[in-house]
Amino acid sequence: MRATRRHAYTLTKGAADLLVLNEIIGQAGDPDISRRLHELDHLGKIEYITFSKEDALRHRVRVVTDHGTECAVVLRRSARIVDGAVLLLDDDRAIVTRLSERNWLSLVPRDIAAALELGYQAGNNHWTVRFDGPVMRIAVEGPERNYLDRLAAFFSDRRVTRIDDGR
Amino acid sequence: MTDTYPGAARVGIGGPVGSGKTALIEQIVPRVIKRGIEVGVITNDLVTQEDAQRLKRSGLIDPERVIAVETGACPHTAIREDPSLNIHEANVLEDTFENLDLILIESGGDNLASTFSLALVDYWLFVIDVAGGDDIPRKRGPGVVLSDLLVINKTDLAPYVGADVDLMVREAKAVRGEKPLYLTNCRTGEGVDAVLEQVLHDALVARSPK
Structure with a gap:
C-alpha cells in the first residue's frame, strides 16, 4: 500500500473562492447519511453536482452545483465518484453527486x-x-x-x- | 486555502508524431519550476527512451524526475485501454518525490484518434501543428474533439507550408465548442504562458509547502 501523506497544500490558480471538496464522506443511501440528507432536503439544502460517466473518473475538476456553488473537487487517487457520493455534509448543507445517463x-x-x-x-x-x-x-x-x-x-x-x- | 494533500495533479499531453509535445514540455517545465511547483515527467515512446533522454539532458529538470515508459506497441494503449504502467510510474514519482505538485505525462507520438483515459490523468492536452495540414481540425479526430485543451503549434511555419491558421482556429472551435485552444510556437515559447495558465486553472494544480 502506498504511503499516506497528510499535509497542507495551496491551490494555485484562481481557486481562492472555490469550495474545496476533497473527500467522499459516504453514500447517500447509507442509513445515517440518508437520515441527515432527508432533514436537509426538507430545508432545500441539498446541492447536486452532475457528472457524465467519463468525467466521474476525474480526481480534480472544477464544477458548479445546481445551486450555483463553484467547487474544486480534489480527491485522492483511491477515491471514486459514483452516483450518490456525498462530498459535503454539515448542518447547513450537503453536496451530492449524480451521474448522468450515458447516451x-x-x-x-x-x-x-x-x-x-x-x-x-x-x-x-x-x-x-x-x-x-x-x-x-x-x-x-x-x-x-x-x-x-x-x-x-x-x-x-x-x-x-x-x-x-x-x- | 489549505487542505489535505491529495497527490500531484496529472496532466496528459498527446498528439501526432512531431507536433511538438516534448517541445511544449520543455517550455512548461522551467515555468512551473520558477513558480515553485514541484514537477515530474513521464514520457512514452514506442521502443526507445528518446524523449526521456532528451529531457534528462536538457538541464531543465532533475533527471531523476523524468521516467520513461516504452509502450512496445500502439502508444494509445498505454494511455487509454490499459494505462496501468503509466499509473504505476506516476505513483513511483509521487512516492519518490514528496510534495510533488504536477506530473506531466507525454504520450508516444500517435494519430488523431489518440485520447487519454481519465483514470490516468485529471486533464489532457492535444498538440497538433500547422505543418501537419490545416485540415486537421475539421477531420474531427477524437484527440482534437475530446481533449480538454487543444494546442496548435508551429504557427511560425504557416506561411512556409501554406497553412491557414485562422481557418484552423475557426474549424477547431466548430468541433470543440467552448473548450479552450491556444496557438503556440514552442521553439520560442510564444503562447506557452497562456497554455500554462489554463492548465493550472483547470487542473487545479496545487502547490505544497516547501
Whole structure:
C-alpha cells in the first residue's frame, strides 16, 4: 500500500473562492447519511453536482452545483465518484453527486456481413460498445454527429439501421 | 486555502508524431519550476527512451524526475485501454518525490484518434501543428474533439507550408465548442504562458509547502 501523506497544500490558480471538496464522506443511501440528507432536503439544502460517466473518473475538476456553488473537487487517487457520493455534509448543507445517463447509439446490422464490418469499424475507432442480442450499442462521447458521420456509409445502403428502443 | 494533500495533479499531453509535445514540455517545465511547483515527467515512446533522454539532458529538470515508459506497441494503449504502467510510474514519482505538485505525462507520438483515459490523468492536452495540414481540425479526430485543451503549434511555419491558421482556429472551435485552444510556437515559447495558465486553472494544480 502506498504511503499516506497528510499535509497542507495551496491551490494555485484562481481557486481562492472555490469550495474545496476533497473527500467522499459516504453514500447517500447509507442509513445515517440518508437520515441527515432527508432533514436537509426538507430545508432545500441539498446541492447536486452532475457528472457524465467519463468525467466521474476525474480526481480534480472544477464544477458548479445546481445551486450555483463553484467547487474544486480534489480527491485522492483511491477515491471514486459514483452516483450518490456525498462530498459535503454539515448542518447547513450537503453536496451530492449524480451521474448522468450515458447516451447510447443503438444499431442493428442487416446481416452477418454487416455485423462483422460494423464491429470492425467500432473496434478500429476504439469506441466503447455493448451487445444486446441483435443490437450493438455504441457509447457516445462528445458530439453524436461525429459517430453518425463515420457510419454514414452503413446507413446510406441500409446495411445498418439505427433504432430507438428506449435504452 | 489549505487542505489535505491529495497527490500531484496529472496532466496528459498527446498528439501526432512531431507536433511538438516534448517541445511544449520543455517550455512548461522551467515555468512551473520558477513558480515553485514541484514537477515530474513521464514520457512514452514506442521502443526507445528518446524523449526521456532528451529531457534528462536538457538541464531543465532533475533527471531523476523524468521516467520513461516504452509502450512496445500502439502508444494509445498505454494511455487509454490499459494505462496501468503509466499509473504505476506516476505513483513511483509521487512516492519518490514528496510534495510533488504536477506530473506531466507525454504520450508516444500517435494519430488523431489518440485520447487519454481519465483514470490516468485529471486533464489532457492535444498538440497538433500547422505543418501537419490545416485540415486537421475539421477531420474531427477524437484527440482534437475530446481533449480538454487543444494546442496548435508551429504557427511560425504557416506561411512556409501554406497553412491557414485562422481557418484552423475557426474549424477547431466548430468541433470543440467552448473548450479552450491556444496557438503556440514552442521553439520560442510564444503562447506557452497562456497554455500554462489554463492548465493550472483547470487542473487545479496545487502547490505544497516547501
